[in-house]
Amino acid sequence: MWHGVKSFFHVIIVFQCVLFVLYLLGYKDIRKSSKWLLMLFLIMTALTELGGTLSHFLELRTILIDRAPLSLYAYYPFKLASIPLIYLYIVSLTHKDYTFKSNHLLHFIPFLTVAIYIPIKFYSLEPSIAKTLVENRTLLEGLDYDIIKFAEFFQFYIYAVLSIILIKKYRKRIKASFSTVDNIYLSWPYIVIWGLICWKTLRMTDYLLYVSIEEIDIKILYLFYIAGEIVFLIFISLLFLKGLKQPNVFFGIIEGTSKGKYEKTAIPEIQRKSYENKLTQLMEEEKPYLDPFINIKELAEKLSFQTHHLSQVINSSFNKNFFDFINSYRIEESKRLLTKYTPQEKTVLEILYDCGYNSKSVFNTAFKKQTGLTPTQYREKATMKVA
Template identity: 35%
Template structure:
């Protein structure tokens, strides 16, 4: 919030000509742009990592900011009159545009890696949870998309300015307004989320299994035990079933259970459980009381949390929607 406020204030100072009376403010806010993308990246990283700690290595993300400070230092040390002379020179204007171009490229790189973190985290969730309705990643994805649009707008504006099209006044008004909307929306929506990411104990790190102590013999023994549990006790009917809870049922570690499902069944936990739920739904639709049950009733009885997730899973595993399957079943009977 503080960084974005300083960036926006820089636009305002230039827009209203305050820099002419206070030359020492020239160029200060522009350096802050190098802080915005890394801070957003680290914010998302903090949300997706267990026990996140800002290590000394992470401060390297702010290297471009400090390099720009060093580059601008000779300008900052000048007196007011000299600063204004330099500011209105062609060379300063050209250098300023080059810096914005570098900052735009820098922001694109960070948005790419931020998007990658969210995608990896979504996969991690599916390896530990059977229902993801409570895990809302949409708002953070929307924030990334919004920032990407702002970056594209800056790049486009810069291109037009390079070709001599005078849009500086529009640029100085729309960009800070867009940044303001993005930052305020991010804070407001973020505070309203009951759960953005799962509780720490429900997330197991997705690791490679080269160093696993689980032997093939044990794996197949646990696999048979898992199949028997799913068939006889039907734990998948619990819509809040997690990898941790299922591992406790089997009295094995989460890591070993995840390895069995991933390696021996070539599935993630989310798809593994939802396949059982889809089979349960198919059984309910074809049962004698199937014609009396609504799609929503079958959805709830089969262990799904919402109709949308039920429709998605059912179509993924059968190629049909629940409604289509029910109608075909009724026609056949």
């Protein structure tokens, strides 16, 4: 029964991965590098799951042992190709001009090592012995199996950590250039990484229980394995549904324009003070912060400043990054409107749109960070003072 259940999940995941790849092939308006890296990840995943299918369909397994025994181990190397592909996919999302380079092939050394080692071991044995080992599922056992599994898990978590660090750095960089980050905040790659972490952690738990407890109930191992498959199935389903609704989420992440605080020559103090005054005047008179999509480049053009000069003025004179600087004005404007209008005259939702926000959650977070209160609490407190 358990073999049948595992096979069912393998088949469903293979089907979804193939369907997803076909969908991506038909989608043209995207970054080619991101598209192909994501597609290759799905293909490697499908091949890995297909290997699981071959292992658990007993009738098919019997046929393959007689005709092509090595095919039952062909999927092992693909496990070591998936996570580098996801890492490079995230690199492509966070770097506008990303291109695949020859040195990126170094990421696939573990994949190539296992892909070469398995056939070498198989053909180094007598055919009858090799076939028997495959039939007994012991071609890779003991130290061989443990090393491959260790490489699989170690590689996965290393790349997962590197991916999270990369996303965090990019999120920080984005704030230096954009005033609205709810739609470019890279929540998408976080979903990808944490979804994979949940799945792989269940797989690792299954393996650790297997090697550490000699007389463990096989049903427990099957439950962890199937739980991992369910998590991965949900993950792939969410990817596909997200792609159908918002295909640009896979490839449309905006590249920030700011590369650092002071990469250019620092402006003189007198000039900085003049820039500060001009900036303050513009913010108070023209209120550019009411534009939900204002970014540092556009604001610099309004002031006839160099972008890096404006960044330096905001950092040095106001001790803020661009995101916090713009939002400080938006919050002050929202406070004014919350005090001026009653809930019947203007709702909180209407006010947040009037102040340059297009996300209620982002507005609430920013407002509470600056005031210590939610917008509703602030309005109630202001009303009580007036009364």
